[in-house]
Amino acid sequence: MVRRSASASFLGDARVFPGGAVDDTDHGPSARTAVRWSGPDEEFPWRAAALRETAEETGIVLGEGSVPASPGIDVYEEIAEQGGHLDADRLVYLSNWVTPQLLSIRFDTRFYVATIGEHARACADLTEVFDPEWVTPEEAMARADDGRWLVEFPTRKHLETLAAFDSTDAVLAYARSLDAIPKIEPRIITDAEGVLRVIVPGEPEGVSR
Numbered sequence: 001m002v003r004r005s006a007s008a009s010f011l012g013d014a015r016v017f018p019g020g021a022v023d024d025t026d027h028g029p030s031a032r033t034a035v036r037w038s039g040p041d042e043e044f045p046w047r048a049a050a051l052r053e054t055a056e057e058t059g060i061v062l063g064e065g066s067v068p069a070s071p072g073i074d075v076y077e078e079i080a081e082q083g084g085h086l087d088a089d090r091l092v093y094l095s096n097w098v099t100p101q102l103l104s105i106r107f108d109t110r111f112y113v114a115t116i117g118e119h120a121r122a123c124a125d126l127t128e129v130f131d132p133e134w135v136t137p138e139e140a141m142a143r144a145d146d147g148r149w150l151v152e153f154p155t156r157k158h159l160e161t162l163a164a165f166d167s168t169d170a171v172l173a174y175a176r177s178l179d180a181i182p183k184i185e186p187r188i189i190t191d192a193e194g195v196l197r198v199i200v201p202g203e204p205e206g207v208s209r
Contacts, residue, residue, distance in 0.1 A: 001140060002057060002129035015140065015149045017111070017158070018060075018129070020053040022046060030076035036063070037088035046110050047088035052076065055086070058132050059123045062114055063087040090114045092175040094161075097154050098185045100198070111158060113175055115168050137163035153186070153198050 006013040025031055026045040035048045054060055055067045055075045065084025067075050079086060091112040099106040123132060135143075137159040144151035151159070165171045187199045 001133060001135055003131040004129055005127070008128070011152055013150050014152050014155070015144075016129075016152075016155055018054045018057040019109075020049065020057070020128075022049040025074070025076065026052065030074065030080065034076040034079045034084075035086045035088050039089070043093075044088070047091050047112070048076075048086070050091055050110075050112050051086040051088060055079075057129045059121075060116060061086065062090050062116060092172050093178075093181050094175045095158070096181050096183045098183060100186050100188045109154070110181075113162075113168075113171055115172065157200065 001015050002018055004011050004014050004016055022045050026048040031045070031048045031052075035044070035051060037044050037047055039047075051062055052075045054062065056073070059067060061067055061079070061084070063079070063084060063086040065079040065082040065086075067073060067078050075086075091114050093110065094113050095111045097107075097109045097111070099109075140149065140151065141156065141159050141163065143149040144156065162171060165174065184200065189197055189199055191197050
Protein backbone atom coordinates (compact mmCIF):
# COMPACT_ATOMS: atom_id res chain seq x y z
CA MET A 1 0.00 0.00 0.00
CA VAL A 2 1.03 3.63 -0.49
CA ARG A 3 0.08 6.98 1.03
CA ARG A 4 -1.46 9.58 -1.24
CA SER A 5 -0.15 13.12 -1.13
CA ALA A 6 -1.77 15.22 1.57
CA SER A 7 -2.41 17.89 -1.09
CA ALA A 8 -4.30 15.52 -3.40
CA SER A 9 -7.78 16.75 -4.34
CA PHE A 10 -9.24 13.29 -3.68
CA LEU A 11 -8.36 10.95 -0.79
CA GLY A 12 -5.52 13.18 0.36
CA ASP A 13 -3.17 11.45 2.85
CA ALA A 14 -5.13 8.19 2.60
CA ARG A 15 -3.48 4.78 2.41
CA VAL A 16 -4.47 3.11 -0.83
CA PHE A 17 -3.54 0.41 -3.28
CA PRO A 18 -1.45 1.62 -6.24
CA GLY A 19 -3.71 2.86 -9.00
CA GLY A 20 -4.96 5.73 -11.11
CA ALA A 21 -6.98 6.76 -14.12
CA VAL A 22 -7.14 5.20 -17.56
CA ASP A 23 -5.72 7.76 -19.99
CA ASP A 24 -5.16 8.06 -23.74
CA THR A 25 -1.82 6.25 -23.66
CA ASP A 26 -3.50 3.14 -22.30
CA HIS A 27 -5.45 2.88 -25.56
CA GLY A 28 -2.50 3.79 -27.77
CA PRO A 29 0.11 1.99 -29.87
CA SER A 30 2.88 2.08 -27.25
CA ALA A 31 0.62 0.27 -24.80
CA ARG A 32 -0.29 -2.28 -27.46
CA THR A 33 3.41 -2.90 -28.06
CA ALA A 34 4.38 -3.26 -24.40
CA VAL A 35 1.36 -5.02 -22.86
CA ARG A 36 0.51 -8.66 -23.39
CA TRP A 37 -3.17 -9.54 -22.97
CA SER A 38 -5.06 -12.56 -24.27
CA GLY A 39 -8.56 -11.53 -23.20
CA PRO A 40 -11.30 -9.29 -24.64
CA ASP A 41 -10.16 -6.03 -26.19
CA GLU A 42 -12.50 -3.83 -24.15
CA GLU A 43 -10.64 -4.89 -21.02
CA PHE A 44 -7.22 -3.97 -22.42
CA PRO A 45 -6.97 -0.27 -21.42
CA TRP A 46 -8.12 -0.98 -17.86
CA ARG A 47 -5.46 -3.63 -17.37
CA ALA A 48 -2.80 -1.59 -19.14
CA ALA A 49 -3.55 1.33 -16.82
CA ALA A 50 -3.31 -0.91 -13.75
CA LEU A 51 0.10 -2.19 -14.85
CA ARG A 52 1.34 1.29 -15.81
CA GLU A 53 0.19 2.93 -12.58
CA THR A 54 1.74 0.17 -10.48
CA ALA A 55 5.04 0.67 -12.27
CA GLU A 56 4.88 4.47 -12.04
CA GLU A 57 3.88 4.59 -8.39
CA THR A 58 5.96 1.74 -6.97
CA GLY A 59 8.57 0.80 -9.58
CA ILE A 60 7.16 -2.74 -9.64
CA VAL A 61 6.83 -4.28 -13.11
CA LEU A 62 4.45 -7.19 -13.56
CA GLY A 63 6.22 -8.75 -16.49
CA GLU A 64 9.78 -8.36 -17.72
CA GLY A 65 11.85 -5.20 -17.56
CA SER A 66 12.42 -2.40 -15.10
CA VAL A 67 11.19 1.15 -14.77
CA PRO A 68 13.00 3.83 -12.76
CA ALA A 69 10.63 5.32 -10.19
CA SER A 70 10.77 8.86 -11.52
CA PRO A 71 7.92 11.13 -12.60
CA GLY A 72 7.14 11.69 -16.26
CA ILE A 73 8.59 8.45 -17.57
CA ASP A 74 6.74 6.68 -20.38
CA VAL A 75 6.45 3.20 -18.93
CA TYR A 76 5.36 1.56 -22.16
CA GLU A 77 8.20 2.98 -24.23
CA GLU A 78 10.75 2.19 -21.51
CA ILE A 79 9.65 -1.42 -21.26
CA ALA A 80 9.50 -1.89 -25.03
CA GLU A 81 13.00 -0.43 -25.48
CA GLN A 82 14.31 -3.03 -23.04
CA GLY A 83 12.67 -5.82 -25.02
CA GLY A 84 10.42 -6.50 -22.03
CA HIS A 85 6.68 -6.53 -21.57
CA LEU A 86 3.88 -5.94 -19.08
CA ASP A 87 1.75 -9.03 -18.48
CA ALA A 88 -1.94 -8.19 -18.18
CA ASP A 89 -2.84 -11.88 -17.93
CA ARG A 90 -1.32 -11.88 -14.44
CA LEU A 91 -4.06 -9.57 -13.22
CA VAL A 92 -7.22 -11.21 -11.90
CA TYR A 93 -10.33 -9.02 -11.88
CA LEU A 94 -11.72 -8.82 -8.34
CA SER A 95 -14.34 -6.08 -8.18
CA ASN A 96 -15.88 -3.00 -9.79
CA TRP A 97 -16.85 -0.08 -7.55
CA VAL A 98 -18.64 3.12 -8.54
CA THR A 99 -18.50 6.20 -6.30
CA PRO A 100 -21.84 7.15 -4.65
CA GLN A 101 -23.91 9.71 -6.55
CA LEU A 102 -23.88 12.35 -3.79
CA LEU A 103 -20.11 12.86 -4.04
CA SER A 104 -18.80 15.64 -6.28
CA ILE A 105 -15.91 13.50 -7.61
CA ARG A 106 -16.97 10.12 -8.97
CA PHE A 107 -15.04 7.16 -10.32
CA ASP A 108 -15.81 3.84 -11.97
CA THR A 109 -13.00 1.72 -10.52
CA ARG A 110 -11.81 -1.80 -11.24
CA PHE A 111 -9.73 -3.67 -8.68
CA TYR A 112 -7.32 -6.43 -9.67
CA VAL A 113 -5.22 -8.88 -7.67
CA ALA A 114 -1.93 -10.47 -8.66
CA THR A 115 1.11 -12.17 -7.17
CA ILE A 116 4.62 -10.88 -7.75
CA GLY A 117 8.12 -12.00 -6.81
CA GLU A 118 8.60 -12.82 -3.15
CA HIS A 119 11.43 -10.32 -2.76
CA ALA A 120 10.00 -7.46 -4.82
CA ARG A 121 10.78 -4.07 -3.35
CA ALA A 122 8.57 -1.05 -3.86
CA CYS A 123 9.66 2.57 -4.11
CA ALA A 124 7.26 5.52 -4.21
CA ASP A 125 7.35 8.15 -6.94
CA LEU A 126 7.48 10.87 -4.24
CA THR A 127 5.16 13.18 -6.17
CA GLU A 128 1.74 11.50 -6.01
CA VAL A 129 2.35 8.76 -3.46
CA PHE A 130 4.72 8.14 -0.56
CA ASP A 131 5.66 5.55 2.07
CA PRO A 132 5.20 2.30 0.13
CA GLU A 133 4.89 -0.67 2.45
CA TRP A 134 4.09 -4.35 2.23
CA VAL A 135 1.42 -5.01 4.84
CA THR A 136 -1.09 -7.73 5.65
CA PRO A 137 -4.77 -6.78 5.44
CA GLU A 138 -5.10 -7.34 9.18
CA GLU A 139 -2.24 -4.98 9.98
CA ALA A 140 -3.57 -2.29 7.63
CA MET A 141 -6.97 -2.43 9.32
CA ALA A 142 -5.38 -2.34 12.78
CA ARG A 143 -3.48 0.82 11.85
CA ALA A 144 -6.70 2.36 10.57
CA ASP A 145 -8.57 1.39 13.72
CA ASP A 146 -6.04 2.99 16.05
CA GLY A 147 -5.71 6.16 13.99
CA ARG A 148 -2.24 5.66 12.54
CA TRP A 149 -3.56 5.33 8.98
CA LEU A 150 -6.38 7.01 7.09
CA VAL A 151 -8.16 4.23 5.18
CA GLU A 152 -11.27 5.21 3.25
CA PHE A 153 -14.36 3.04 2.88
CA PRO A 154 -13.71 1.24 -0.45
CA THR A 155 -10.14 0.39 0.56
CA ARG A 156 -11.35 -0.88 3.93
CA LYS A 157 -13.95 -3.15 2.29
CA HIS A 158 -11.28 -4.67 0.06
CA LEU A 159 -8.97 -5.21 3.02
CA GLU A 160 -11.82 -7.04 4.76
CA THR A 161 -12.30 -9.21 1.67
CA LEU A 162 -8.59 -10.03 1.46
CA ALA A 163 -8.40 -10.78 5.19
CA ALA A 164 -10.94 -13.56 4.76
CA PHE A 165 -8.33 -15.69 2.94
CA ASP A 166 -5.25 -17.37 4.36
CA SER A 167 -3.02 -17.06 1.29
CA THR A 168 -2.57 -15.17 -1.95
CA ASP A 169 -3.38 -18.37 -3.84
CA ALA A 170 -6.74 -18.49 -2.09
CA VAL A 171 -7.45 -14.87 -3.02
CA LEU A 172 -6.64 -15.56 -6.67
CA ALA A 173 -8.73 -18.73 -6.68
CA TYR A 174 -11.70 -16.80 -5.30
CA ALA A 175 -11.33 -14.02 -7.88
CA ARG A 176 -11.07 -16.55 -10.72
CA SER A 177 -14.18 -18.34 -9.48
CA LEU A 178 -16.41 -15.30 -9.98
CA ASP A 179 -18.70 -15.88 -12.95
CA ALA A 180 -19.28 -12.16 -13.39
CA ILE A 181 -17.90 -9.10 -11.65
CA PRO A 182 -20.80 -7.21 -10.06
CA LYS A 183 -20.83 -3.43 -10.19
CA ILE A 184 -20.94 -2.27 -6.58
CA GLU A 185 -22.63 1.09 -6.21
CA PRO A 186 -22.79 2.16 -2.55
CA ARG A 187 -25.32 4.78 -1.43
CA ILE A 188 -24.85 7.48 1.19
CA ILE A 189 -27.81 8.00 3.53
CA THR A 190 -28.49 9.92 6.72
CA ASP A 191 -29.84 7.71 9.50
CA ALA A 192 -32.33 8.66 12.23
CA GLU A 193 -29.50 10.09 14.37
CA GLY A 194 -28.28 12.31 11.57
CA VAL A 195 -25.19 10.17 10.94
CA LEU A 196 -24.01 9.66 7.37
CA ARG A 197 -23.84 5.99 6.50
CA VAL A 198 -22.60 4.13 3.46
CA ILE A 199 -24.95 1.39 2.32
CA VAL A 200 -23.36 -1.42 0.33
CA PRO A 201 -25.71 -3.60 -1.75
CA GLY A 202 -26.26 -6.96 -0.08
CA GLU A 203 -25.22 -5.86 3.40
CA PRO A 204 -27.68 -5.43 6.25
CA GLU A 205 -28.90 -1.88 6.89
CA GLY A 206 -25.55 -0.23 6.35
CA VAL A 207 -22.03 0.30 7.54
CA SER A 208 -20.84 3.45 9.25
CA ARG A 209 -18.14 5.18 7.34
